[in-house]
Amino acid sequence: MRALWTAVTGMxxxxxxxxxxANNLANVNTPGFKKSRxxxxxxxxxxxxxxxxxxxxxxxxxxxxxxxLGTRTSAISKLFSQGDFVQTGNLLDLAIEGEGFxxxxxxxxxxxxxxxxxxxxxxxxRIVTSDGYxxxxxxxxxxxxxxxxxxxxxxxxxxxxxxxxxxxxxRIELARFANPEGxxxxxxxxxxxxxxxxxxxxxxxGAEGFGTLAQGFLxxxxxxxxxxxxxxxxxxxxxxxxxxxxSTADEMWGMANNLKR
Amino acid sequence: MIRGLYAAARAxxxxxxxxxxxxxxLANVDTVGFKRALVVSxxxxxxxxxxxxxAQPAVPIGRLAMGPVQEVVTDFQxxxxxxxxxxxxxxxxxxxxxxVxxxxxxxxxxxxxxxxxxQRRLVTRDGHPVLGMGGPLVxxxxxxxxxxxxxxxxxxxxxxxxxVVQFPNPSGLVRAGGGLYLAAGQEPQQAQGxxxxxxxxxxxxxxxxxxxxxxxxxxxxxxxxxKAILTMDESVDRLLQAARVSA
Numbered sequence: 001m002r003a004l005w006t007a008v009t010g011m012x013x014x015x016x017x018x019x020x021x022a023n024n025l026a027n028v029n030t031p032g033f034k035k036s037r038x039x040x041x042x043x044x045x046x047x048x049x050x051x052x053x054x055x056x057x058x059x060x061x062x063x064x065x066x067x068x069l070g071t072r073t074s075a076i077s078k079l080f081s082q083g084d085f086v087q088t089g090n091l092l093d094l095a096i097e098g099e100g101f102x103x104x105x106x107x108x109x110x111x112x113x114x115x116x117x118x119x120x121x122x123x124x125x126r127i128v129t130s131d132g133y134x135x136x137x138x139x140x141x142x143x144x145x146x147x148x149x150x151x152x153x154x155x156x157x158x159x160x161x162x163x164x165x166x167x168x169x170x171r172i173e174l175a176r177f178a179n180p181e182g183x184x185x186x187x188x189x190x191x192x193x194x195x196x197x198x199x200x201x202x203x204x205x206g207a208e209g210f211g212t213l214a215q216g217f218l219x220x221x222x223x224x225x226x227x228x229x230x231x232x233x234x235x236x237x238x239x240x241x242x243x244x245x246x247s248t249a250d251e252m253w254g255m256a257n258n259l260k261r
Numbered sequence: 262m263i264r265g266l267y268a269a270a271r272a273x274x275x276x277x278x279x280x281x282x283x284x285x286x287l288a289n290v291d292t293v294g295f296k297r298a299l300v301v302s303x304x305x306x307x308x309x310x311x312x313x314x315x316a317q318p319a320v321p322i323g324r325l326a327m328g329p330v331q332e333v334v335t336d337f338q339x340x341x342x343x344x345x346x347x348x349x350x351x352x353x354x355x356x357x358x359x360x361v362x363x364x365x366x367x368x369x370x371x372x373x374x375x376x377x378x379x380q381r382r383l384v385t386r387d388g389h390p391v392l393g394m395g396g397p398l399v400x401x402x403x404x405x406x407x408x409x410x411x412x413x414x415x416x417x418x419x420x421x422x423x424x425v426v427q428f429p430n431p432s433g434l435v436r437a438g439g440g441l442y443l444a445a446g447q448e449p450q451q452a453q454g455x456x457x458x459x460x461x462x463x464x465x466x467x468x469x470x471x472x473x474x475x476x477x478x479x480x481x482x483x484x485x486x487x488k489a490i491l492t493m494d495e496s497v498d499r500l501l502q503a504a505r506v507s508a
Contacts, residue, residue: 064435256273
């Protein structure tokens with residue numbers, strides 16, 4: 001009864017699918033969140049007869065006979081499509097229109113990347129994420145600044161009391177990757193590089209291949225509730241169908257046992 | 262009578278294989294590019310029965326089948342297209358395969374979930390390069406377009422063309438898992454009449470209703486085989502009892 005275990009692989013896969021969908025739905029209001037998708041592939045095959053092999057009479061077998069043994073999860077990939085923009089009016093809220101990630105430094109010194117542009121100032125006036133990780137390259141806003149302006153190209157200027165001309169205090173740079181889907185999610189809306197993602201290419205917003213910045217906006221999650229709901233229905237029904245395969249296999253086994261009275 | 266016993270047992274074993282294939286199809290109902298397994302049954306080993314009476318020549322009675330044999334084949338029918346809007350998702354419409362370079366040689370797939378690796382090569386979900394006409398395709402940064410003929414264009418500049426092949430006898434391909442097929446000695450040919458659709462994926466060609474109906478029918482055929490065995494068992498039992506009484 002291979003069917004029993006084959007069906008179980010399908011049920012496990014659908015369970016994982018529901019886990020991923022639940023995480024997407026839980027983050028429907030998380031700024032900069034990118035939805036994930038569980039993806040499936042067919043598992044190994046048991047070959048009963050190989051096509052092209054020779055039969056007893058010396059004839060070639062035109063078609064083989066292979067029984068598949070189920071399904072497996074090939075990847076849980078992130079979809080980096082653009083999320084919706086929401087206007088917040090907050091001067092330190094930034095949205096990236098197009099490709100690229102903000103660079104932040106983790107407490108252990110390594111770099112992490114995020115699309116979540118809800119920045120704050122820390123006690124020293126540095127621009128930091130909601131978790132206090134400083135933006136890289138570091139930008140410090142003078143304490144006495146009366147207004148902060150961040151241009152589409154990433155230049156940060158401040159108005160200082162007694163000065164008519166705004167002062168440039170730094171420039172935000174973005175990072176991009178050959179294969180963003182290869183980035184590793186570490187939670188808190190942060191990603192780190194892996195061998196699959198390739199190294200970060202750093203550039204100014206608006207340069208070739210980089211998105212531009214929008215001040216006073218946040219990029220919301222790219223999760224679409226209707227789409228997740230439909231996926232949930234599909235996963236649930238597929239789970240149900242494979243569970244029927246389990247009960248059928250069970251019933252057949254029972255009948256075989258009943259041959260001997 | 263005992264011949265019938267084995268024929269019925271074989272029928273039951275054959276229905277088990279059918280259930281294995283149905284469970285496999287249902288487990289992959291949401292697998293991109295998946296092609297369903299189909300169990301076809303036939304009759305094998307028909308025996309010619311004859312009556313012998315003393316020295317007279319044998320009189321044929323008729324033919325008796327010794328039970329079914331089954332083969333598991335792949336149903337290559339087109340699966341439904343699902344729109345994803347992702348630039349690196351492609352679906353093949355028509356009988357064709359993408360060519361994949363794996364460490365153990367060339368393989369073929371209809372799973373169009375492509376990606377880029379760290380060297381910006383076009384790869385499958387497992388990281389194997391997908392081949393263009395002249396080897397792996399390296400995609401420079403920019404707006405990626407893939408047209409119906411499989412031409413890959415970045416910012417309006419052609420980069421290469423995806424290799425799409427077909428086989429004279431697709432059912433002779435060996436399934437290797439992970440959505441891959443092996444040629445098994447067949448020579449791939451340039452595919453004719455296959456179009457590439459960017460932003461779409463081909464769903465599995467598994468129709469749950471059909472699988473469920475077959476599962477039901479298979480279960481009942483199995484039950485019939487079981488009843489046949491039980492009946493034959495009972496008949497032998499009666500015969501032995503009768504022999505005991507008359508003795």
